[in-house]
Amino acid sequence: MLRAVARFCGHWPPGATAADGMLWQTELRPHAAGEFSMAAAQANLAMEDQAQVFASPAATLVGVYDGHGGSDASRFLRSRLFPHVQRFALDQGGMSTEVIRMAFGAAEDEFLQQVSMAWRQRPRMAAVGSCCLLGAISGDTLYVANLGDSRAVLGRRVVGGGVAVAERLTDEHNAGSEEVRRELAALNPDDGQIVVHTRGAWRVKGIIQVSRSIGDVYLKKPEYSMDPLFRNIGPPIPLKRPALSADPSIHVRKLKPNDLFLIFASDGLWEHLSDDAAVQIVFKNPRTVSSYDI
Template sequence: MKMVKPCWKPSVEGDGRRSGEGSSRGRVNGLLWYKDSGHHVNGEFSMAVIQANGLLEDHSRLESGPLSSLDSGPQGTFVGIYDGHGGPETSRFINEHLFRNLKKFTSEHRGMSTNVIKKTFSATEEEFLSLVKKQWLNKPQIATVGSCCLVGIICSGLLYIANAGDSRVVLGRTERTVREVTAIQLSTEHNASIESVRKELQSLHPNDRQIVVLKHRVWRVKGIIQVSRSIGDAYLKKAEFNREPLPSRFRLPKPFRKPILSSEPSILVHKLYPKDQFLIFASDGLWEQLSNQEAVDIVQNYPRSGIAKRLVKAALHEAAKRREMRYSDLKKIDRGVRRHFHDDITVVVLFLDPNLISRSSCRGPLLSIKGGVGISAHSDF
């Protein structure tokens, strides 16, 4: 009974009106937001966000329960990690619209599928580009704002991973032969630092010798941006947004005929097995500091409660070490300036209960939670 009980929890966890561990909004400690533990349809979870930019550009969401608007529709767990660049507008927009679009298409198609996910990404992209068009004359710089988009969905025993950009999800899997938990990266990344991504861009733009440029020892698309896929970044997708009144520093010297960046996600469908222990979803701020196996080892070797916060703290320790400074000194650096030492970091850890995953008719617990809500200007973390 203890094992089955979480499946039937009937109500939303927390009302979202106050900050606290029992609230769906989590807790805030300076630049840190965290939710140490909670239950989703398929097990337990932990979340944490640390701000580095002047404005938090990472946005995230966890949904547990209905994945469509139909009473007879599928139930499951949804995780979204949206790592913005150029500002928070796109990642915030995705956080407000993408899951709603997913429920819409899941209802129309009466089930979850890769086609539903592709339509969800496309619709969210088109909605944001429409917003850019409406604000173009008064706020042209919104055309330069974009976001990576990582989505994970657990539904009917299957895990769907969709990614556009360089956020990452890593699976912790028990291997009998070595008696340890092995890290398996499930997401495909789209960053110009990866040779295969550069080759893909060059094949798509054979007549553009400047499609990828090595600038200050970093490969960038058109010498501007590292990611090759994103939501937003309208100025690199539609020529109409790469002209005045956009400031000249963002305008390309030559017009382009087809989109330079893409919003199409790479999608993986993975059947979950009992040996699949947990999933670590995180923006690239975590993976810049920790390897896949280092992160998996931390999750495996420490208590579940607060594990996302522990991963964030491990990343900050590593960031301080690389700059030959003490962690206690890094904690004193305020947002904005903090970005010179590490990026915004968002982490969601999903623990997988095989008994709950196998129950396709499971109807709870219901939960809707957005990461990072209420982060303030001062930090003691």
Template sequence: MMLRSCCFRCFGRRNGDGLLWHTDLKPHASGDFSIAVVQANNNLEDQSQVYTSPSATYVGVYDGHGGPEASRFVNRHLFPYLHKFAAEQGGLSPEVIKKAFNATEEDFTRLVKQSLPVKPQIASVGSCCLVGAISDGELYVANLGDSRAVLGRRGFDGEKKSVVAERLSRDHNVSSEDVRREVEALHPDDSPVVVYCRGVWRIKGIIQVSRSIGDIYLKKPEFHRDPILQQYGSYVPMKRPLLSAEPSIVTRKLRPHDLFLIFASDGLWEQISDEEAVQIVSKYPRAGIAKRLVAAALQEAAKKRELRYKDIKKIEKGIRRHFHDDITVIVTYLDHHKSSSSIPSHKQGTLGCITAPVDIFTYNSDEAVENSGDKIFPNEEPGSRVAY
């Protein structure tokens, strides 16, 4: 039985912040997970989803920029490709993941070309992309951009803390010197390719991330010959693609001392460190833990502006972006990865997919947030949609 869609209206709880959505705790085959999203932009540019089955768990965090179109596109298309290619090749692997990322990038590129005459700005829309997958006791973390996956594990002898933060993903952001050098090495005849402006490093003075889905105007030199794009004013001189859609992939066997994973967009990591996030998750109850991390980030954002947390919650979307970014957090606990026989029977049968609302403000305003009509997995059976 296949899942019909991750894109149906989701059953999160409401609270005092009209721009916050969360689910306290849901089961997956290796434990529990919790999600929270807070919106800051006029249109929510963060999208996220978790797919669970008896044999695998997929987590996706997609942080859009320039608009929501790319992150929404990835939210609808990446998991189906992962599922399709894993089925064809007999299981998940780095090659399967790369193939799914590439297929999603190619599909979005086609959409941009088709949409250019009526919506030229779509050429400058992109999305960071962070995916975690657990299958057969193996963890895969793939990312483009600066969303981040952090593992919380028990400290070894000699380590000061009982629970230690271990970063599993690499930030593709030119604020890091090694990433700047990597980009410059790929463009030896195009200097300066990375420019310091407005207090930060940016590629061509435009963008901080060096890898993404989308941002086609920074990847396809031939687009600049299109008179529509030239009229729109997105011309950027380049000799070869400035950004890449090739994901960094980390694989590791899950071990008994691995306790939980935190997947989050950079809106969280701009406010709190890996270590702070891990300590919060280790010290507080599971239910609502993702919301607690979001609250910690909002408290920090408020403190920087000499405000109180409750003041931040009153600021409306759009204006709120001046105080913090969209923030998505997914915490995945790792309880039962030692053997499938230890998984409770009610979790062994878990098949489902949950996706945060496409727009939190709209969702909390009781406006329709319904299935877009896209199927999340191919060859699904009628009536097979599963909701929590």
């Protein structure tokens, strides 16, 4: 039912194997709704991304954290996001969109506290961030929450046929999207430079392509980028309000008998494969390949 695919993830569970020092995979393993596997390909000199799966009889959680500017934020999410989800789910009596929003908010606040405490010794942490893709299966309900441009895609069998179709379950927060640019312009009507096309892409404040993330404090709180300590990292960035958001888009869906599998991946996969191409690979090779082969 579930396959998690992540680009250059920095930590793997026991049993993960490496193909050539730059590629990692795990074979199929059981979870409450079926089986899962994970894979990664290291594309950068330093691994900035993380992924994880938590499986129990009650629920399954999937996390893909595509870091940028360093690995601090993605590693933080790997250690702290699931505990926040589990704590709020226990407090609220089960999984819900509100539980997920509270968990994302708590993770953002906690990371901001870490940046504040480390500011004098490690000011560069203010420029570290991560996209965050979370999947949660509780009973027959699937929750998918996203910040940034990672993606979750469901493979669904067409009723009465031997064909699978792809269903995208995430909204991507990337300034390359006209819809995202309109959203940013509406939120910042007095800032003509909120989105700038530079270095071959649309970027928020001419710097970053994603419009939502965990971290990236220098684009959310002006006191950091305006501080003299930040001058060794980049120029001051005057802000009247946060340029980036940590409010996730959340999709909720009841799982149905014709829902076959899920693919969770950072943008590194989707830059090379369409939703349909990835779904067809898994659909046509349900047991002969792992997520590594995608």
